[in-house]
Amino acid sequence: MAESLTPKQVAEHSTVETGLYIIIDNNIYQMDSFVEEHPGGAKILKRVGGKDASKQFWKYHNEGVLNKYAPKLKVGTVKEEAKL
Numbered sequence: 001m002a003e004s005l006t007p008k009q010v011a012e013h014s015t016v017e018t019g020l021y022i023i024i025d026n027n028i029y030q031m032d033s034f035v036e037e038h039p040g041g042a043k044i045l046k047r048v049g050g051k052d053a054s055k056q057f058w059k060y061h062n063e064g065v066l067n068k069y070a071p072k073l074k075v076g077t078v079k080e081e082a083k084l
């Protein structure tokens, strides 16, 4: 089920135990099941848990990687925090 979460809610899932969510271009990916098979290593993914990793992602990957893995890993999109 696709969720719509604020950056703050995503930040609550910063560890493998809580799902290891990362943000890439406003989409949220749940990495806990993938972290041990990530070709770039588990450590680098754990470092960006709960955060926006768009910049790091696009440095090392291309669109094809997202097309392949999004169906399995994407859990939702980021919604703006309410502005007061």
Ligand code: HEM
Residues within 6 Å of the ligand: 022, 029, 038, 039, 040, 041, 044, 045, 048, 053, 056, 057, 060, 061, 062, 065, 066, 069, 073
């Ligand atoms: C949805 C999230 C991600 C997926 C599905 C993913 C998947 C992959 C795959 C399939 C590779 C193998 C190389 C390739 O096919 O291009 C790879 C390599 C790599 N990934 Fe990721 N990755 C993700 C996120 C990240 C993030 C957020 C970082 C950095 C913080 C990262 C860092 C790396 C590095 C450093 C490599 C090795 C590049 C190299 O050896 O040249 N990845 N990743």
